[in-house]
Amino acid sequence: MPCDAYIRRENVRARHIVKKNIDEWLRDRGYVHPFIVIGTPGIGKSFATGSLLLYQLLHYKPEWLKVVAYFVSGKAYIFHREERRVVFYKKQQVAVDEVEEMTSKGVKGYIIFDMSGSGAIIDHLPRSWGIVLISSPEASKFHEFTTQRYHTLPIYMNCYEDAEFKAVLVWERHLQVVNNRIELENVNIENDWKVVKKRIDMVEPLPRYVLADKATYERRVTEVDGAMRSMRDDLGYYMDVLDNQSEWRKEGTTHKLVKLVYRKVKGKFECRNRVTSIYVLKELAKKLRQAQLRRSLIYYILCGALEKCACLLEELGLDIFMFKDCADKLVEHFEHLPHENEAKRESVLSQAGLRGRVPTTLSEFASNGQKRELKTGCLYKPLIPNFPLVDGFFVVENVGVKTIVLLQVTKAEEHHTKKRKAADFRDYMGKVFRGWERIEKDYSLEIIYIQHVDSTAIKKRQHCVSSGDATNDTDLALWDRIHQYQVTLNSDIANDFIRHSSDTREA
Structure with a gap:
């Protein structure tokens, strides 16, 4: 036949x-x-x-x-x-x-x-x-x-790409029409693709499950959930699964959570491991946060009030900007890192009452999902391993101008970057957000270096240096436009926060 x-x-x-x-x-x-x-x-x-x-x-x-x-x-x-x-x-x-x-x-x-x-x-x-x-x-x-x-x-x-699944789907529908198994007017490729894409995001881009019957697909979802539940309840283990780029773990759950990819990195092809799907990535990130919280609670029990607050600020990291009282105290301790001969300036976060100054929602994203709008009032956290330049960001609206506030948590005394990372950042943002080319031209940008209590404070503006690769000057221009600030999560901030909290309770 x-x-x-x-x-x-x-x-x-x-x-x-x-x-x-x-x-x-x-x-x-x-x-x-x-x-x-x-x-x-x-x-x-x-x-x-x-x-x-x-x-x-x-x-x-x-x-x-x-x-x-x-x-x-x-x-x-x-x-x-x-x-x-x-x-x-x-x-x-x-x-x-x-x-x-x-x-x-x-x-x-x-x-x-x-x-x-x-x-x-x-x-x-x-x-x-x-x-x-x-x-x-x-x-x-x-x-x-x-x-x-x-x-x-x-x-x-490599695993299947979206374009390959689309090709299979379109050809299958074509054959069904040609062989009179379905009527042309009953074909809806857009809706069919939504079903397939949802499966890809849930289990991973494998035809064995994505293109299978409903029972086979649902059995795979159950297996993935079972693999997640059977993982050791250990912070280091979760971080290893999320960030382990080369070693294929020997547990029987590995292929349900990790996929192999083959990519060109700096001119050379390399084999890496990646989390299988957006669903698994989000679930692993959730487990990681829970493990971090459990570890932190043990520390809180053993330390005093000031240390508790400083540790809380450190553990919360980016999330601290979602609490107005905390954000207010942090902004008071911002240090501007100016260009040479540039006058001191205040961060957009110093202006109380601006829309989006305190994000109210949290959004985690990967680069292989559908493009989305960049919204004001949302704290964005990348699920992408080793996301370039920043750990998160949010948008603040002032009269006539919008500002993207970039957040970077670091212990290092210096946090210079390279043009290649600036290019990678722009590339990722273009994959994730609709209209990024317009946004990066129209929006103002700030970056805040959030440093741990035991780190040496960054005192000077951080540079973007050339590594000799063929990255265009637009990447450098983007970096030069970014206003830089630094804040240390030290006991002074903790003390201010405790005093402010006490005053609020007494009032």
């Missing part, structure tokens, strides 16, 4: 890498490299990548590549090219023995070994044949193999 085949760019990329090496090997121009295709479980490595590689291998001339062996799901298939026959093996070890026998006779072949659900010992596979392993990122599955064959080359596979 004829059907369509959907081939991802990631699968084609893997195919090209393997094909280049095979072509050189078959022409005696190079060594046949072992490869290992690594990707998050559920992206289609077995059905898509493995199948495409098999299709490619079976199109080489039989006299060049006499045998292709395909190991998958605990079973194996051996394709005898010249004899135009295929042998199926219920037990992979029997197929491994057959491959070893052909190798001893000088037969030239290639192996695709899908490690999902496999119990065979891959270390016994012949070194003279080419081989592609297909695996999840859990290193224990292939550690011994790559240790013995140190020249094994990894091919990292």
Whole structure:
């Protein structure tokens, strides 16, 4: 029965890498490299990548590549090219023995070994044949193999992007119309995409669950929630999951909470781990805050009044700006960090009564969601790991001008930045907020360095320096427009706050 085949760019990329090496090997121009295709479980490595590689291998001339062996799901298939026959093996070890026998006779072949659900010992596979392993990122599955064959080359596979899901959705609806399964007037791609996008945000961009039936998708949501509940109630553990960029954790919950990504960083491609979805990111951030609060409460019990307040200010960090009394006391201790020869100026927060001066709502955001309006009166916190320049921000409205107040908590005596980070900040803001190009031109900007009680106070304006990369002058211009202030969360502020609180109670 004829059907369509959907081939991802990631699968084609893997195919090209393997094909280049095979072509050189078959022409005696190079060594046949072992490869290992690594990707998050559920992206289609077995059905898509493995199948495409098999299709490619079976199109080489039989006299060049006499045998292709395909190991998958605990079973194996051996394709005898010249004899135009295929042998199926219920037990992979029997197929491994057959491959070893052909190798001893000088037969030239290639192996695709899908490690999902496999119990065979891959270390016994012949070194003279080419081989592609297909695996999840859990290193224990292939550690011994790559240790013995140190020249094994990894091919990292990215998860699906939104555009790929949209393409699948549109083509599926097209086929349904062509085959008279639905009427054209009943097609509503926009509504269908909202359903798919909601699934992506909940579980992660994996077709196994996003494009599955309702029961399969809901079962995955339950599994993700279960993985969240089973996490250790430990602050360091949550921070490790959120910020661990390279190590794939060995717990069985890993692939439900973390996905593998392959990105170009400063001209080089690197493999990183990222939290799977916006839903998981928000839940992890919530757990992190709860763990921080529990740790803080233990400290509060053991310390005096002034220390309690200073610690409270430090722990609350950005949230302190959402409390009017606290914000009022903080502003009194702001220190302006002027440009050279610039006169002292007050922060926009020094003007009481301005709309948005004290944010009333909290909004956490990621860069892969839908664009939103930048609203006054909302404290924005990025969920993006290592968000550039700031820890959060909010908008304040004055007559005829709006100001974005950027917040940065730091212990460092200096907090200079680089043009590249300024460029990354502008890029992220453009992905998150509608009309950012207009906003960054029209709005005024301030940054407040919030320093801990035990840190050395920043005394001079912080600079944005060039790192030699090709970032345009617009990034520097943005930084130069930012008015800088510093405040230290010290015992004086704590004392003022306690005195102010007492006066309020007495009144």
